[in-house]
Amino acid sequence: MALQAAVSLVNSAEEPDTMASVADLDAYFEEFAYTGRHRRTQDELAEVRVLRPTLRGLLTADRDDAVRQVNVLLARHHAVPRLVRHDEMDWHLHAVDDEQPLATRIAVETAMAMIDVIRTDEMSRLDVCADDDCNGVVLDLSRNRSRRFCSTTCGNRNAVAAYRARQADRV
Numbered sequence: 561m562a563l564q565a566a567v568s569l570v571n572s573a574e575e576p577d578t579m580a581s582v583a584d585l586d587a588y589f590e591e592f593a594y595t596g597r598h599r600r601t602q603d604e605l606a607e608v609r610v611l612r613p614t615l616r617g618l619l620t621a622d623r624d625d626a627v628r629q630v631n632v633l634l635a636r637h638h639a640v641p642r643l644v645r646h647d648e649m650d651w652h653l654h655a656v657d658d659e660q661p662l663a664t665r666i667a668v669e670t671a672m673a674m675i676d677v678i679r680t681d682e683m684s685r686l687d688v689c690a691d692d693d694c695n696g697v698v699l700d701l702s703r704n705r706s707r708r709f710c711s712t713t714c715g716n717r718n719a720v721a722a723y724r725a726r727q728a729d730r731v
Protein backbone atom coordinates (compact mmCIF):
# COMPACT_ATOMS: atom_id res chain seq x y z
CA MET A 561 0.00 0.00 0.00
CA ALA A 562 2.75 2.48 0.91
CA LEU A 563 4.59 1.58 -2.28
CA GLN A 564 1.49 2.03 -4.41
CA ALA A 565 0.92 5.39 -2.75
CA ALA A 566 4.51 6.43 -3.48
CA VAL A 567 4.27 5.33 -7.12
CA SER A 568 0.98 7.19 -7.49
CA LEU A 569 2.52 10.33 -5.99
CA VAL A 570 5.60 10.15 -8.22
CA ASN A 571 3.44 9.58 -11.31
CA SER A 572 1.25 12.56 -10.45
CA ALA A 573 4.17 14.69 -11.64
CA GLU A 574 3.74 13.42 -15.21
CA GLU A 575 1.87 15.85 -17.47
CA PRO A 576 -0.82 16.81 -16.73
CA ASP A 577 0.20 17.24 -13.09
CA THR A 578 -2.47 15.61 -10.92
CA MET A 579 -1.18 16.85 -7.56
CA ALA A 580 -1.89 20.48 -8.26
CA SER A 581 -4.37 21.52 -5.59
CA VAL A 582 -5.28 20.91 -1.96
CA ALA A 583 -8.30 18.99 -3.29
CA ASP A 584 -5.92 16.68 -5.21
CA LEU A 585 -3.99 16.07 -2.01
CA ASP A 586 -7.24 15.40 -0.14
CA ALA A 587 -8.20 12.79 -2.72
CA TYR A 588 -4.77 11.18 -2.45
CA PHE A 589 -5.03 11.13 1.36
CA GLU A 590 -8.42 9.38 1.09
CA GLU A 591 -7.44 6.96 -1.66
CA PHE A 592 -4.45 5.62 0.23
CA ALA A 593 -6.16 5.68 3.62
CA TYR A 594 -3.67 7.94 5.31
CA THR A 595 -4.34 8.78 8.92
CA GLY A 596 -2.89 11.41 11.23
CA ARG A 597 -2.31 15.08 10.72
CA HIS A 598 -3.55 16.59 7.47
CA ARG A 599 -3.36 20.39 7.38
CA ARG A 600 -5.07 20.95 4.00
CA THR A 601 -2.89 23.98 3.26
CA GLN A 602 -0.88 25.20 0.28
CA ASP A 603 2.27 24.70 2.38
CA GLU A 604 1.44 21.05 2.95
CA LEU A 605 0.72 20.62 -0.75
CA ALA A 606 4.05 22.27 -1.61
CA GLU A 607 5.92 19.94 0.77
CA VAL A 608 4.31 16.88 -0.79
CA ARG A 609 5.05 18.11 -4.33
CA VAL A 610 8.70 18.77 -3.47
CA LEU A 611 8.97 15.20 -2.22
CA ARG A 612 8.17 13.71 -5.64
CA PRO A 613 11.66 13.85 -7.22
CA THR A 614 13.14 12.34 -4.04
CA LEU A 615 10.72 9.43 -4.13
CA ARG A 616 11.24 9.00 -7.85
CA GLY A 617 14.99 8.74 -7.25
CA LEU A 618 14.39 6.10 -4.58
CA LEU A 619 11.89 4.01 -6.56
CA THR A 620 14.06 3.93 -9.69
CA ALA A 621 17.44 3.45 -7.99
CA ASP A 622 19.49 0.28 -8.22
CA ARG A 623 19.51 -1.84 -5.09
CA ASP A 624 22.67 -0.55 -3.43
CA ASP A 625 21.80 3.06 -4.16
CA ALA A 626 18.29 2.50 -2.80
CA VAL A 627 19.86 1.24 0.45
CA ARG A 628 21.83 4.45 0.77
CA GLN A 629 18.73 6.58 0.11
CA VAL A 630 16.56 4.63 2.56
CA ASN A 631 19.17 5.05 5.29
CA VAL A 632 19.43 8.78 4.61
CA LEU A 633 15.64 9.23 4.76
CA LEU A 634 15.27 7.23 7.97
CA ALA A 635 18.09 9.13 9.67
CA ARG A 636 16.96 12.54 8.46
CA HIS A 637 13.46 12.07 9.84
CA HIS A 638 14.60 10.32 13.05
CA ALA A 639 12.54 7.26 12.27
CA VAL A 640 11.84 5.03 15.28
CA PRO A 641 9.74 2.00 14.35
CA ARG A 642 7.01 1.06 16.78
CA LEU A 643 3.98 -1.17 16.57
CA VAL A 644 0.62 0.58 16.58
CA ARG A 645 -2.99 -0.43 16.15
CA HIS A 646 -5.58 2.11 15.10
CA ASP A 647 -8.89 2.42 13.30
CA GLU A 648 -9.63 -0.89 11.58
CA MET A 649 -5.98 -1.82 11.17
CA ASP A 650 -4.29 -4.54 13.17
CA TRP A 651 -0.77 -4.14 14.56
CA HIS A 652 1.55 -2.56 12.05
CA LEU A 653 4.64 -0.38 12.02
CA HIS A 654 4.76 3.39 12.23
CA ALA A 655 8.21 4.93 12.18
CA VAL A 656 7.33 8.58 12.76
CA ASP A 657 4.76 10.28 14.91
CA ASP A 658 1.26 10.98 13.52
CA GLU A 659 1.82 14.68 14.28
CA GLN A 660 4.76 14.92 11.87
CA PRO A 661 4.01 16.71 8.58
CA LEU A 662 2.29 14.57 5.96
CA ALA A 663 5.26 14.84 3.57
CA THR A 664 7.57 13.49 6.30
CA ARG A 665 5.26 10.56 6.97
CA ILE A 666 4.97 9.74 3.27
CA ALA A 667 8.77 9.85 2.90
CA VAL A 668 9.36 7.58 5.89
CA GLU A 669 6.57 5.15 4.97
CA THR A 670 8.04 4.83 1.50
CA ALA A 671 11.48 4.20 2.97
CA MET A 672 10.03 1.56 5.31
CA ALA A 673 8.26 -0.14 2.40
CA MET A 674 11.48 -0.11 0.40
CA ILE A 675 13.24 -1.98 3.22
CA ASP A 676 11.13 -5.02 2.38
CA VAL A 677 11.70 -4.61 -1.35
CA ILE A 678 15.46 -4.42 -0.82
CA ARG A 679 15.65 -7.27 1.69
CA THR A 680 13.66 -9.61 -0.54
CA ASP A 681 15.68 -8.47 -3.58
CA GLU A 682 12.55 -7.50 -5.48
CA MET A 683 13.81 -4.22 -6.96
CA SER A 684 12.96 -5.56 -10.42
CA ARG A 685 9.29 -5.06 -9.58
CA LEU A 686 9.91 -1.34 -9.98
CA ASP A 687 10.63 0.05 -13.41
CA VAL A 688 9.97 3.01 -15.69
CA CYS A 689 6.94 2.85 -18.03
CA ALA A 690 7.60 1.11 -21.36
CA ASP A 691 5.84 3.94 -23.22
CA ASP A 692 8.41 5.99 -25.15
CA ASP A 693 6.94 9.31 -24.05
CA CYS A 694 6.16 8.46 -20.43
CA ASN A 695 8.47 8.50 -17.43
CA GLY A 696 5.90 7.08 -15.06
CA VAL A 697 7.03 4.49 -12.53
CA VAL A 698 5.59 0.98 -12.83
CA LEU A 699 5.05 -1.19 -9.77
CA ASP A 700 4.56 -4.75 -10.97
CA LEU A 701 2.94 -6.88 -8.30
CA SER A 702 1.65 -9.44 -10.78
CA ARG A 703 2.71 -13.05 -10.32
CA ASN A 704 4.00 -13.42 -13.85
CA ARG A 705 5.63 -9.98 -13.90
CA SER A 706 3.77 -8.92 -16.99
CA ARG A 707 3.16 -5.28 -16.17
CA ARG A 708 5.09 -2.87 -18.40
CA PHE A 709 3.02 0.31 -18.38
CA CYS A 710 2.33 2.75 -15.57
CA SER A 711 -1.37 3.13 -16.37
CA THR A 712 -4.13 1.68 -18.50
CA THR A 713 -3.88 4.86 -20.58
CA CYS A 714 -0.28 4.06 -21.51
CA GLY A 715 -1.09 0.37 -21.95
CA ASN A 716 -4.00 1.09 -24.30
CA ARG A 717 -2.10 3.68 -26.32
CA ASN A 718 0.68 1.17 -26.97
CA ALA A 719 -1.76 -1.65 -27.74
CA VAL A 720 -3.39 0.56 -30.36
CA ALA A 721 -0.01 1.58 -31.80
CA ALA A 722 1.09 -2.06 -32.00
CA TYR A 723 -2.18 -3.03 -33.71
CA ARG A 724 -1.78 -0.24 -36.28
CA ALA A 725 1.80 -1.28 -36.94
CA ARG A 726 0.64 -4.86 -37.63
CA GLN A 727 -2.13 -3.61 -39.94
CA ALA A 728 0.36 -1.42 -41.83
CA ASP A 729 2.66 -4.42 -42.31
CA ARG A 730 -0.13 -6.27 -44.08
CA VAL A 731 -0.78 -3.57 -46.67
Ligand SMILES: [Zn+2]
Pocket residue numbers: 595644646649652653654
Ligand atom coordinates in the same frame (compact mmCIF):
# COMPACT_ATOMS: atom_id res chain seq x y z
ZN1 LIG B 1 -1.15 3.19 10.66
Ligand SMILES: [Zn+2]
Pocket residue numbers: 689690691694695696709710711714
Ligand atom coordinates in the same frame (compact mmCIF):
# COMPACT_ATOMS: atom_id res chain seq x y z
ZN1 LIG C 1 3.19 5.47 -18.67
